Amino acid sequence: MSESTSSESDHQEDEWQDLEEDREDVQVVSLFDNKVFMDVPSMLDYCKKTYNFDFAAAQKILGLDFYGRIKLVNYIRYEVKNGNLQPDISSADNFSDDKYLQPALEDDALLFYADELEDEEIDAAIPSKGKENAQPIPALDPEARIKQLEEQLEKAQFQFAEYRKAAQNSLDKRWQDLDGADDGPADTSKQASQRDEDYFDSYSYNDIHETMLKDTIRTDAYRDFIYENKHLFKDKIVLDVGCGTGILSMFCARAGAAQVYAVDNSNIIEKAKENIATNGLSKQITCIRGKIEEIKLPVEKVDILVSEWMGYCLLYEAMLNSVLWARDKYLQPDGLMVPSHCVLHIAPLMDPDYVSENVEFWYDVYGFDMSAMMAKIYDDVLIKTVKKTSLAGKSSPFFTLPLHDITVADLTFRKDFSMEIENNIENLDGWVLWFDTFFLPSRTAALPATPRAEEWSDLTKPGVAFTTGPNGKETHWQSGLMLIDRKVHQPKALGQGSKISGSIGYMEAGSNKRGLEVEVTWHVEGSSEHGQQIWYVQ
Amino acid sequence: MANNASSQPPLTGQDPLAAMAHSEAHYFNSYNHHGIHEEMLKDEVRTRSYRDAIYQNRHLFKDKIVLDVGCGTGILSMFAVRAGAKHVVGVDMSTIIDKAKEIVEVNGMTSQITLIQGKMEEVKLPFDKVDIIVSEWMGYFLLYESMLDTVLYARDRYLNKDGLIFPDTATIHMAGIEDGDYKEEKIGCELWDNVWGFDYSPLKHTALSEPLVDTVDMKAVVTDPATVIKFDLYTVTADDLAFSMPFQLQARRNDFVHALIAWFDIEFAACHKPIKFSTGPHTKYTHWKQTVFYIPTVLTVTDGEYISGVLETKPNTKNRRDLDIKVTYKLETDDITRNAEGQAEYKMC
Numbered sequence: 103m104s105e106s107t108s109s110e111s112d113h114q115e116d117e118w119q120d121l122e123e124d125r126e127d128v129q130v131v132s133l134f135d136n137k138v139f140m141d142v143p144s145m146l147d148y149c150k151k152t153y154n155f156d157f158a159a160a161q162k163i164l165g166l167d168f169y170g171r172i173k174l175v176n177y178i179r180y181e182v183k184n185g186n187l188q189p190d191i192s193s194a195d196n197f198s199d200d201k202y203l204q205p206a207l208e209d210d211a212l213l214f215y216a217d218e219l220e221d222e223e224i225d226a227a228i229p230s231k232g233k234e235n236a237q238p239i240p241a242l243d244p245e246a247r248i249k250q251l252e253e254q255l256e257k258a259q260f261q262f263a264e265y266r267k268a269a270q271n272s273l274d275k276r277w278q279d280l281d282g283a284d285d286g287p288a289d290t291s292k293q294a295s296q297r298d299e300d301y302f303d304s305y306s307y308n309d310i311h312e313t314m315l316k317d318t319i320r321t322d323a324y325r326d327f328i329y330e331n332k333h334l335f336k337d338k339i340v341l342d343v344g345c346g347t348g349i350l351s352m353f354c355a356r357a358g359a360a361q362v363y364a365v366d367n368s369n370i371i372e373k374a375k376e377n378i379a380t381n382g383l384s385k386q387i388t389c390i391r392g393k394i395e396e397i398k399l400p401v402e403k404v405d406i407l408v409s410e411w412m413g414y415c416l417l418y419e420a421m422l423n424s425v426l427w428a429r430d431k432y433l434q435p436d437g438l439m440v441p442s443h444c445v446l447h448i449a450p451l452m453d454p455d456y457v458s459e460n461v462e463f464w465y466d467v468y469g470f471d472m473s474a475m476m477a478k479i480y481d482d483v484l485i486k487t488v489k490k491t492s493l494a495g496k497s498s499p500f501f502t503l504p505l506h507d508i509t510v511a512d513l514t515f516r517k518d519f520s521m522e523i524e525n526n527i528e529n530l531d532g533w534v535l536w537f538d539t540f541f542l543p544s545r546t547a548a549l550p551a552t553p554r555a556e557e558w559s560d561l562t563k564p565g566v567a568f569t570t571g572p573n574g575k576e577t578h579w580q581s582g583l584m585l586i587d588r589k590v591h592q593p594k595a596l597g598q599g600s601k602i603s604g605s606i607g608y609m610e611a612g613s614n615k616r617g618l619e620v621e622v623t624w625h626v627e628g629s630s631e632h633g634q635q636i637w638y639v640q
Numbered sequence: 641m642a643n644n645a646s647s648q649p650p651l652t653g654q655d656p657l658a659a660m661a662h663s664e665a666h667y668f669n670s671y672n673h674h675g676i677h678e679e680m681l682k683d684e685v686r687t688r689s690y691r692d693a694i695y696q697n698r699h700l701f702k703d704k705i706v707l708d709v710g711c712g713t714g715i716l717s718m719f720a721v722r723a724g725a726k727h728v729v730g731v732d733m734s735t736i737i738d739k740a741k742e743i744v745e746v747n748g749m750t751s752q753i754t755l756i757q758g759k760m761e762e763v764k765l766p767f768d769k770v771d772i773i774v775s776e777w778m779g780y781f782l783l784y785e786s787m788l789d790t791v792l793y794a795r796d797r798y799l800n801k802d803g804l805i806f807p808d809t810a811t812i813h814m815a816g817i818e819d820g821d822y823k824e825e826k827i828g829c830e831l832w833d834n835v836w837g838f839d840y841s842p843l844k845h846t847a848l849s850e851p852l853v854d855t856v857d858m859k860a861v862v863t864d865p866a867t868v869i870k871f872d873l874y875t876v877t878a879d880d881l882a883f884s885m886p887f888q889l890q891a892r893r894n895d896f897v898h899a900l901i902a903w904f905d906i907e908f909a910a911c912h913k914p915i916k917f918s919t920g921p922h923t924k925y926t927h928w929k930q931t932v933f934y935i936p937t938v939l940t941v942t943d944g945e946y947i948s949g950v951l952e953t954k955p956n957t958k959n960r961r962d963l964d965i966k967v968t969y970k971l972e973t974d975d976i977t978r979n980a981e982g983q984a985e986y987k988m989c
Contacts, residue, residue: 176679200956200957200958200964446826467681468687472713474742474746
């Protein structure tokens with residue numbers, strides 16, 4: 103180890119030494135020469151004394167933010183590298199160029215701590231002789247201090263990761279391509295973990311959370327249920343699985359929950375922490391980053407499990423498995439699931455406009471046959487907003503998922519449905535798939551045989567419900583549109599009152615573990631119209 | 641749009657994307673998504689302009705060798721064949737070229753169109769020189785993710801001395817708009833301050849530095865439009881794509897200005913009768929929409945006054961398809977109570 107020229111308070115050094123078992127050795131290179139220090143404050147102090155450069159004062163005067171500090175550090179290092187020991191820092195404009203996000207020094211530990219370079223923290227970390235009333239670092243007991251510093255380190259790591267992303271400035275910063283698994287053989291376990299990372303990363307940027315927050319139908323339903331049932335939440339322990347920006351946890355805390363554990367495996371949890379702190383709920387809500395199956399909750403059991411886990415066509419993206427795992431491990435035997443039920447619906451589709459714009463269009467594009475462009479239109483479940491008028495009949499609720507009792511094995515299923523065509527139609531174009539979500543206030547409350555969320559506004563009904571289907575307002579889930587393949591299936595006209603019965607199956611699609619395979623078989627009573635087709639949600 | 645990105649057949653032979661930097665490969669891959677091609681083909685202003693420019697000038701295309709830079713689904717190549725071209729070479733980096741091949745074959749043009757997957761700078765063309773370059777290279781704000789530099793490379797390397805470029809002129813315009821409600825709604829200034837009764841301001845800081853690509857209602861436009869820069873594709877160089885240009889916007893009524901918008905016009909001046917289209921707020925929708933730059937101050941303008949400013953644009957040093965944009969603005973007024981000026985930096989990435 104190299105020398106430390108810090109002549110400052112001994113107990114401060116002791117504390118840093120205490121920490122060495124827990125954190126990697128840090129080597130901070132001086133801004134102006136090759137001297138190496140064990141920590142940032144000593145290095146900055148050295149620069150101040152030897153080179154008359156006061157980082158804390160400089161960044162305060164220049165009003166630098168996190169990236170500004172990083173640019174300043176790199177700017178100085180570049181200048182020094184080029185032989186200029188007195189870089190011009192009279193204005194932040196001198197180093198505003200984004201090229202200064204590029205580290206001047208490989209693995210520059212100083213950048214790693216750029217978050218801690220904020221003036222207050224430096225003031226605290228470097229006892230300044232100029233300040234009469236400079237506070238010594240409070241004599242925390244060593245364990246508390248370790249914990250505090252570990253938290254700081256974690257925060258710094260997060261910030262550093264963010265910074266690296268910004269520096270890379272890559273195009274894919276918003277949406278990881280979930281189709282990233284290329285053809286050809288590859289290490290499948292590696293692929294799987296890559297896929298996991300992509301999945302979590304795709305949830306860590308603001309915009310998807312903005313979209314999801316703005317999805318008022320959904321968020322309102324959670325809010326209404328929680329606020330209208332405060333007696334259920336009062337003094338309870340709540341677990342929020344996949345907390346995102348923390349909104350559901352905050353609802354629960356405001357409803358009187360004693361403690362909420364908010365768990366998410368995405369970077370967004372850092373934003374959740376900020377949001378929770380901004381709203382003064384840090385005492386009631388504990389944020390934990392990690393997979394629910396891997397983290398350790400500080401409590402054995404919780405009274406309520408709240409989660410917004412639903413994916414496209416309800417089950418695409420497989421978050422429910424984690425929720426059920428958490429339910430089985432942590433929920434009290436008489437605990438409450440919020441929401442409590444989901445119901446899947448299927449309805450017949452007739453939408454000539456959609457078919458003409460998306461199928462027929464390709465057969466004559468400015469006089470050319472471009473049908474090659476729609477090769478897979480019949481293979482995928484298309485996530486679309488479907489107009490109510492495109493439904494050729496009332497939906498059939500084919501599967502109710504009781505979330506208190508359902509198991510992972512139940513999520514692969516085949517169920518029967520039946521429905522009636524309401525008006526004469528020229529063709530049956532396909533099927534529309536959606537789900538309704540119900541929030542019932544007790545484990546024993548039951549749903550009617552054919553539950554429909556759009557009928558739930560009736561005040562005599564218990565709890566809250568919302569639909570993602572064409573009968574309600576648009577949500578980010580939209581509906582799943584499954585077009586019947588006209589290349590293999592001759593469409594037939596169906597008369598009013600025609601009865602369709604069939605079955606629908608959900609199963610995991612083989613290679614893509616978050617993909618979903620949906621199979622529908624159908625026949626029309628008293629008609630030769632029947633068929634079978636498989637679609638993929640991917 | 642059906643997301644069919646995973647439907648691409650496996651690449652045979654060497655994957656030309658394999659050797660690229662990740663962000664670059666992503667750029668080319670993102671164009672594989674058929675959604676964007678569908679959007680472009682369904683953009684009638686765009687596709688009809690190209691069709692008319694080509695079909696109405698059969699005398700220019702007859703028996704010519706044509707290069708289609710960034711050919712996508714191959715529609716421009718097929719237009720050129722129908723207009724009488726002797727042979728068309730379509731080049732595209734993306735695997736969409738496999739679809740283009742299918743389409744060209746279905747339409748019986750395989751012998752007249754050669755499709756090559758690769759970077760323009762690296763592929764080997766079957767012709768040393770071409771008579772005409774056609775290309776639909778424009779991105780949002782004209783230059784974002786644009787292929788103009790590739791077109792310029794193709795021009796310098798392949799175009800005959802008196803060859804033609806379709807289109808050959810591109811112009812960026814700006815105007816000021818009143819947009820109070822919209823600014824709130826889209827940028828979410830209010831939104832993040834109050835989401836279901838909670839303060840979400842930590843999410844807010846990222847929202848302002850990216851310009852917004854959106855359709856602007858003509859009624860919102862407060863100033864006359866001003867031309868900022870005009871590119872002549874026969875003479876422009878790649879260096880010219882980083883520019884700093886002054887503009888002056890004259891207010892046409894008493895109003896507020898919350899944002900400046902930019903759009904572009906395209907012209908096929910080589911045509912017998914020139915064909916133009918605009919992506920501005922005053923005319924028919926295109927998929928390019930307009931680009932909105934919210935400014936940090938609200939300008940209170942009076943009819944006849946000028947907002948003067950500078951638009952500075954340069955490709956990002958790390959990812960050349962990204963843009964760094966800087967806008968400075970000043971309200972020229974004698975009324976000291978309304979004096980306002982400022983600047984803002986934006987990133988399109």
